[in-house]
Amino acid sequence: MRQLERHFNTHIGITPKEYSNIIRFQHALSKIKMQAHKSSLLDIAFECGYYDHAHLTNDLRKNTGYAPSQL
Structure with missing residues (x-):
């Protein structure tokens, strides 16, 4: 795992976690910019892998x- 991290960092310039x-x-x-379906910020946060809307904010x-309201 560490070797993958080193190679990724060497070739991409950031760690796999930063990339993800x-x-x-x-x-x-x-x-958020699409908002065609008017999803709540909490729904978007969960859908994108955040723990809650505060983490996303x-x-x-x-x-x-x-x-988010200014976007």
């Missing part, structure tokens, strides 16, 4: 500087 967090965040962000603020 980026992919999860991008998926959640696209769902914190990730949004950290990565975009905006609250």
Whole structure:
């Protein structure tokens, strides 16, 4: 497992966990922006693998500087 992490970090520049967090965040962000089906933030959070909507909100603020209502 450690060897995979080293190779991933060497070739991609980030750890597998950081990569999966980026992919999860991008998926959640696209769902929030779509909002065609008017899902709640809690539903989107669970669907994208977050523990709760607060975890998703914190990730949004950290990565975009905006609250979900401002997107």
